[in-house]
Amino acid sequence: MEKIRDAFDFRDFSKPEKVGFAIFTLFLLIFPWLGAGSFVKAVAIQFLLFSLFGMGWNTIGGYGGQVELGKAQYVGIGAYTVALTMVWWKIPFWVSMPIGVLIAIGYSFIIGYPLFRLKGHYFAIATICTSLVLQDIFINWKLVGAAKGIELPIREHPDFLYMQFKSDTYYFYFIMALFYVAIFYMNWFRKSKLGYQLRMIKEDEEAAESLGIDARWCKIKAYSIASAFVAVGGGFLAVYNLYIDPYSVMDLDLSIKIALMSMLGGAGSMWGPIIGSAFLVPLDRFLGSWLGAQKGLIGVDFMIYAALIMIVSAYQPRGIWGIIEQFRKRGA
Amino acid sequence: MAFLEVSELVKDFGGVVANNHISFDINQGEIIGLIGPNGAGKTTLFNCIVGYHKPDSGKVIFKGKEITGFKPFMTNREGIGRTFQIMKVTAGMTVLENVMVGAFCRADDRNLAKVEAAAILGFLGLDSVKTYYLNELPIAAQKKIGLARALATQPELLMLDEVASGLNPKETEEMVDLLKKIHQEKKITLFLIEHVMEVVMPISQRVIVLDGGEKIAEGLPKDIVKNERVIKAYLGEKYAKGL
Numbered sequence: 055m056e057k058i059r060d061a062f063d064f065r066d067f068s069k070p071e072k073v074g075f076a077i078f079t080l081f082l083l084i085f086p087w088l089g090a091g092s093f094v095k096a097v098a099i100q101f102l103l104f105s106l107f108g109m110g111w112n113t114i115g116g117y118g119g120q121v122e123l124g125k126a127q128y129v130g131i132g133a134y135t136v137a138l139t140m141v142w143w144k145i146p147f148w149v150s151m152p153i154g155v156l157i158a159i160g161y162s163f164i165i166g167y168p169l170f171r172l173k174g175h176y177f178a179i180a181t182i183c184t185s186l187v188l189q190d191i192f193i194n195w196k197l198v199g200a201a202k203g204i205e206l207p208i209r210e211h212p213d214f215l216y217m218q219f220k221s222d223t224y225y226f227y228f229i230m231a232l233f234y235v236a237i238f239y240m241n242w243f244r245k246s247k248l249g250y251q252l253r254m255i256k257e258d259e260e261a262a263e264s265l266g267i268d269a270r271w272c273k274i275k276a277y278s279i280a281s282a283f284v285a286v287g288g289g290f291l292a293v294y295n296l297y298i299d300p301y302s303v304m305d306l307d308l309s310i311k312i313a314l315m316s317m318l319g320g321a322g323s324m325w326g327p328i329i330g331s332a333f334l335v336p337l338d339r340f341l342g343s344w345l346g347a348q349k350g351l352i353g354v355d356f357m358i359y360a361a362l363i364m365i366v367s368a369y370q371p372r373g374i375w376g377i378i379e380q381f382r383k384r385g386a
Numbered sequence: 387m388a389f390l391e392v393s394e395l396v397k398d399f400g401g402v403v404a405n406n407h408i409s410f411d412i413n414q415g416e417i418i419g420l421i422g423p424n425g426a427g428k429t430t431l432f433n434c435i436v437g438y439h440k441p442d443s444g445k446v447i448f449k450g451k452e453i454t455g456f457k458p459f460m461t462n463r464e465g466i467g468r469t470f471q472i473m474k475v476t477a478g479m480t481v482l483e484n485v486m487v488g489a490f491c492r493a494d495d496r497n498l499a500k501v502e503a504a505a506i507l508g509f510l511g512l513d514s515v516k517t518y519y520l521n522e523l524p525i526a527a528q529k530k531i532g533l534a535r536a537l538a539t540q541p542e543l544l545m546l547d548e549v550a551s552g553l554n555p556k557e558t559e560e561m562v563d564l565l566k567k568i569h570q571e572k573k574i575t576l577f578l579i580e581h582v583m584e585v586v587m588p589i590s591q592r593v594i595v596l597d598g599g600e601k602i603a604e605g606l607p608k609d610i611v612k613n614e615r616v617i618k619a620y621l622g623e624k625y626a627k628g629l
Contacts, residue, residue: 056495247490247499254487258474263458264436264467266491266539322478 061242068382071325082230086223093343095222099294101335102229103287108316108327109236110283114276115313116321117249119256121174124181125312127188128281130304131158132288134192137204137298146215151289158285162278170273182306189304203299206292217293225294232286243279244324252276256322284312311338318366320375329374334359387450389414389575390435390543395444397427397434404430406599407444412543417569417576419590419607421583423620426596428579429471432545436468437461448543462491467541469532471548471579475521481531482507482516488538506534509571510564526557530564537568544568546578550585558582562589583621587611595620 064072115122135154139145165184172180193201212219243249254262255269262269292298319330370376388411397405404427412418420428433439435446437458446454453461485503493499507513510530520528529549550558562585569576580586593610595603597619603610610616
């Protein structure tokens, strides 16, 4: 009961935050009826999806302060579980998605146990490696479609069981629902014992250990929570795109984007991943399609992207949310 | 049976023997001072007991249970709290949150942890700085917060690493009073590394002296200050004469 109350209790946020959050929620609810084109809708879905990924990453990367750059492997696990079980055994999404999450959690414990013996840069590199190894396995594994990937069988009619719809609006509302589950979870998480302990580990791991915190075990737990979040998003990606291959769901690029968006928005804060995703997803898509299409400007979007990240990280390592808080403090 | 029993403890950092066959006992309810020149192996000894270092040989027995080689969080759960000589001064958590993390060691519930943390801050007279971040506070307050954090884990033995270093005489006096208060009201056994003689001598019931990784003396403060070896190694002629 306490936990449920904590998840829905937003009282300790400031008034502008509460108002902003309410307006944002309202906007999302009516968004599909505002007459946006399919491209804009796709960007909005992408934004919610990356917010979900980012919030997951934020548990271990933000609150726990561990530079984790291997989240793509869990996107892959979630996506492949949904796709393969559907192709092979016609298992509906609502069954295969939780299975994917369970597999991701199990896998994250197996990977996390040795991984968290490492610290700092070594840990970051190791997370990249585990993800790349899994990607390589999938690229060469004939049974799961190898590099060609797999196509999900398309249902004749829109089907709720298999989450196949003609209109993006349904996908939008579905990812929005997942997004809000994630927000409520994070709202509980930041106030939980594990949340506090992780923040202490981030501040000063030695001191945390002296306060009875099993740092390694806490990190493993947070890592598997993050993995579960990301696997949910991966499952969504499979039914949304109806086609997955190791390059689209397990790429290093994806891992880095997940981490970068949260860092840019503000790692270790409630709104950071959402802000980061709101900035970078549209930037990425619009710049990519606008600038990338012009002759001689290929790659300029990446340069703008990189410059933005450098500016924010040099100015305020706690990201955009850190800048906002800084101004708020100065005003108070 | 002694409360904390250290026997024949050896820690060898590949050539430098930081602790060479050190043995001593601490009884429940005592205040023990650990002194010695820089590099004598005091902090290493602390780290070996608490678990940051694994001793090469020897035993640490706490309340009749062998805890040699336990990890720091395990020794903490057994009932040993510690503070650090140099605290990382961070900007990410408030004072209250810092102490709550300590309280979470024994309490799962957030509200309970909050109440306990607030009680400890009140006990140490830190009510007014509750909402500050560590980096916004003077060193004396930071040291007290280190103390509060450790106390929140409800230790039976509290090991303090230079809790008065960097404090001015008035703050040092306050710290001594605070330590006495903790000892009397919370019934916690204290084991402290200290360079400031004004702290060690008045409150310690016994003093252990290390030099070059060896225990060179142990006894009552009034005997220690007269001990030839201790004067030579650490206190210096002046201090001895001044008494």
